[in-house]
Amino acid sequence: MEATVIILAAGEGTRMKSNHAKVSHQILAKPMIRWVVDAALAAGAGRVITVVGSHADEVRALLAGLDGVECVEQAERLGTGHAVRVALEATGVCEGPVVILNGDLPLIEPKTIRKFADTVADGTAAAAVLTMTTPDPFGYGRIELDEAGQVLRIIEQKDCTDEQAKTLLECNAGCYAFDGAALAAHIGEVGCDNAQGEYYLPDMLEILRNHGLGVTYFHCNDFREGLGVNSRAQLAELTAIARDRINARLMAEGVTMIDPASTWIGPDATVGRDTIIYPATMLMGETVIGEECTVGPNTRLTDTRVGDHSVIDETVAENVQIDNFVTCGPRAYLRPGTHLCDHSKAGTHVEIKKSTIGVGSKVPHLSYIGDTTMGEGVNVGAGSITCNYDGVHKNATTIGDNTFIGSDTMMVAPVNIGANAVTGASSCITKDVPDGALAIERSEQRIIEGYTARKRARQ
Template identity: 40%
Template sequence: MYKCALILAAGQGKRIKSNIPKVLHKVCGKEMVNHVIDNMRNAGIEDVNVIIGKGAELVKDYTKDRKVFYSMQEDQLGTGHAVKCGKDFLQGKDGIVAVFAGDAPLTKIETINNLMEEHISKNNSVTLLSAYVKDPTGYGRIIRDGDEVLKIVEHKDCTEEELKVKEMNAAMYCFDIKELLVSLEELSNDNTQGEYYLTDVIGILKSKGKRVGAVVTDYEDTIGVNSRAQLAEAEEILRNRINNIHLDNGVTLIDPKTTYIGTDVQIGKDTIIYPNNIIEGKTIIGEGCTILQNSRIKDSIIEQGVEIQASIILDSKIGEKTTVGPFAYIRPDSVIGKSARIGDFVEIKKSIVGDNTKVSHLTYIGDAQVGSGCNFGCGTVVVNYDGKAKHKTIIGDNSFIGCNTNLISPVEVGNNSYIAAGSTITSKIEEGDLAIARAKQRNIKGWVNKKGLMK
């Protein structure tokens, strides 16, 4: 059966008090609307249409990699109006459409699947997602007859008996597309708010004798975000879920409460992660790694047996059994080889560093290709920028770079060569050569006395 989705993401979100659309605020490193899109795709829904309005261009920019469709809601006139704005997307389609909010990032993939399966198996016209809550104040109540929904009653309209009902409407739906399109034509905004309510579609379908069902899920699955406090609540819930998945998969988290792992991160078993680490994006960490405290890793590949401490690694690759840090900065598009050493206060930018190479401390390597088995002395700088353009330095295998060396790019250092400490290298060093590029020391006798500087 054909499946598609509408994601309602047109509102600004007044209570969140932000200059950017509410749905672009992040939970565990990913925008809320992208959580919803990804969950839909992971539930087997290929065609996703996002209803946009406030901050439309920003929402498009942040979701463009998801290859979704868009419908514009110029005026925000209720949830029914938002769905009406997606009619062109739905026209001519035969199947089911899931309708979810872009500010509800916590709905599990299996919950979406359960909703669609219940809808199909019971031949419903619409199936709602619901949850039981201790205090349903403010929520619409689900009034049932067995497994069939009779109606949804808003809190303010409930009778005394209906107020006792603990099952609330989560405002997440699965509709038969053709039934929805017909019902939208009959939807009215004849109410005090002058808005079109999607819940009114339920009444329209019931009046025609159509079957309406509901799937009960955990309350956490249904939480929407309308304020910074709710954003923090969603962050905590999702972080705990993610951390528990990794714990179940054989990863040790010394303190899960201070460990922040993104939804798309993969971590191998027997890896140990210490407190105060942030691991984001599509990072992949291999087996048997040790991530010591205070590191940030984003969109990077960390191969097995790597140790990282108090360092930043962005969009890069670290080879197996390499050590990084403390206080190293691996900038985007860098590749570090196997069994290498990137030490304290070392910065690598858009460079390749070969296997078994040691860059132990206080060194900058930018736009360079470094061979295997090299040793960098303290204070080495690859001077790759002339004020207009970046230039490349190539360093061969088994080279020794003395302390306080400047390599003025573009320059090439041959295999098995040595550079004396304090040298500034401006031309090619052939294989096996020793390069010395510094002024000869000269001592001026009695200079301090002559200058009257003796203390």
């Protein structure tokens, strides 16, 4: 489909009662505008033009760096017809199918956009309306057809008679497809003779009919694709629909979900077969989970890659690489830049930041490891930390293969601990430790007999 898609995203979204653009609000941690733009790109659109207005810089930032996506600003918000005219004038689009979508339409599928564009691709019709049949059509404009099956007009809810409300069940989803040449030729004929003084895009349908051009419709089989967001309640409703749709697809592909209703997976995440996902798990961004893993409960992974056969229990991770046969948690916090190699472990109440934990190495519990390169087969005792921040700079620690870090060891970076070394429990390591050495640093223990009795006597 070499079509142009114009996405209308300039509105205020006043019913959201927000300090941000409506289309920037997120569904499964992804802004609504990105759902629509990504669907248009996946449909094969040659150009995607987003009309911005309210909070224009915020919306532009959400689309920055996307190939094939342009932003056009509608400085004065004078209606949907005006927005389309601004887009055409700024980009020079004047041929081929042109699909107009709303920026708050996150559930629309690429195949629907592609088929919608095809309705005006052969020149039979100059315009098409995207329609749907909803369980409750109240509030939607109704489509009235003529004897030839062409769209005669759209009757708004407030103008429907009781009979029309009962019999006209095809509803307007608010999206349109046009032959680009016809649109460019006649968009200037849309007037603003109405109570709001705005230029309304639906007026194009009557204008094209008056020029003897055909106006048809494309029925969307799944009405949910045509649902928009105008309130926080609708945002939550569509989020739940998106969640259920993604979860159903993943389960059909071989993923087990103990409680799908409490499992939240973003549209850009992938999960391998025979992986089990426990309740209260969130997989967001471009997270990738391999096969035969166990994830959750109470786990949130963002932009994190997990290999096969790993167990991720009560873990929060962002921008992390977790390889195969790795164990995390419960209650592990993995910060950006962390890499857990095969058969490694980050245990209970462990925080790791910007560090590599080597093959088979373990940080079992109650430890912090930051800015560290750890070799293979290392064991870190409970309560150990790398003191990597001196108040100005982050400093590095290296730990060689098969080294044993005793419990409650403080490793004051920058410091290098060699291979096959040992640190004594409760040591503060401030100097490099050679391979195979024992490093121990403790004050002498003193015993003062009868101390407690004398203290109580004084009190």
